[in-house]
Amino acid sequence: MTRLLEGRIAIVTGAGRGIGRAHALELARHGAKIVVNDFGVTNNGEKSDSPAHQVVAEIEALGGEAVVNGADVADFDQAGAMVQQAIDTFGALDILVNNAGFVRDRMLVNAAEDEWDAVIRVHLKGHFAPLRHAAAYWRAESKADRKRAGRVINTTSGAGLQGSIGQVAYSAAKGGIATMTLVAAAELGRVGVTVNAIAPVARTRMTEGAFDTSEMALPEDNSPVVAWLASEAAANVTGRIFEIDGGRLTLEDAWRHGASKDAGRRWEATELGDVVNSLIAEGAEPEPVYGS
Template identity: 70%
Template sequence: MSDLLKGRVAIVTGAGRGIGRAHALELAAHGARVVVNDYGVSLSGELSGERGAGSPADEVVALIREAGGEAVANGADVADFNQAEAMVRQAIDTFGGLDVLVNNAGFVRDRMLVTTSEEEWDAVIRVHLKGHFAPLRHAGAYWRAEAKAGRPRAARVVNTSSGAGLQGSVGQATYSAAKAGIAGLTLVAAQELGRYGVTVNAIAPVARTRMTEGAFDTSAMALPEDNSPIVAWLASVEAGDVTGRVIEIDGSTITVENAWSHGPACDNGSRWDAADVGPALRELLAEAPAPEPVYGA
């Protein structure tokens, strides 16, 4: 396609199927050398036996190599702190460095809030939120060390949030909470890592995948690969002036999300009396835009 990412080294997590697979293939097509991570689990996170030789990650690596690119497979559990560190080290040892981290891995356990078990909550929060933190923490430490040693890299992080985390989604309280957390993590990481030349953004992709096909009618939804050109550009050196943003991608439409921002305010001049809060708050709510409807409402 192009030399947009020529010479750059990328990790894509959850890259054996769906959106992650599309990202890995897209980055490779633009010249990136890719560590294709996939733990080999089912849609709901159970081990599926699709690990090791012949795994989905191996299949993606084979496709990249057949097209003339460079890639290696990785089977790390990205929410395991030590395995995430080893994955980052694999990229550095194999390709001589790391420039791009695309955090994509995750699964769903859809339940209404009052029927969600503690195990389901813990599993979803772990894979999405800790599964973003652990690779980002180790990659960030590497980029900081490189910068301090006088070898700064034009590093890029692309996290994966969701409309469920930004607007909410009925029946997905756990998933929505995790994806909202990822958006918040993105804002902080962008600020903290910017001094080392690292940009951190998030996408909120819309696509027909294993995650969405069982939940509702996906016939009109975009394909996984429709999201990947935006990721490729965000991963490029050219995108160095874009950071701390959440970008929704829905087919041919990209939207910069406003997320939480300060709206109408009222200063009482002293401690509020509870009896005065209602009228004041209702006036502010009348001035503020109505929140977007929760998905599924």
């Protein structure tokens, strides 16, 4: 098998189980050295034993190299220490796969403030904090004439792109991750770093119980796309979001300017009814919200 990531160094967050574990194993099969991050929490965010050591053992059984990291990725200082662990252990950092997260699903009228805060923190800040520290490292390397082919793969969701009933916090966080991906791609391109996101579909702890998962893809079905995006071959792909559903790969067509009408002056409120309705008639129907 051609190994796309020979000698490259990766961090995969939330890599103890499910999709993150599959990513870590796939990257290792392609030659990457892996920092296996897992904070060790239940699907509801409660602390539990982390299976990260088991994933490291699986990677080593494949002939690869890996180390355990137990950072809370939404803690800014711990995220920085995680990035530094990769550099201290393996000599550099080339790949960041932001995957960690959990759900606390509620209809909007039943959503509690602490549940909102927890989901936004883990998903949105848990993407920002590692990315911020990795970006600082890559910028410093570029300034020192050691530009690296940095790769970031974030994890959004169909819930963040089309919305999902009963998942207001999760949808908001994942929508934020999609936009963060666009901004980071624009800012980091100058130092040789690409930033993309995937919207994976898979049978995991997060989907079981929320949906009928009997026909859903397996976690490992998403990981080959991550491995390719993490490779040097993907240098021309950045600021993109890919939905992966088994063997179906979809390039998401995110927010774009649609139909418009310019009055050449300030609008009068009373005339906007016909204008807005005509713009809606010209545009495409929005994707339905999941569960609607």
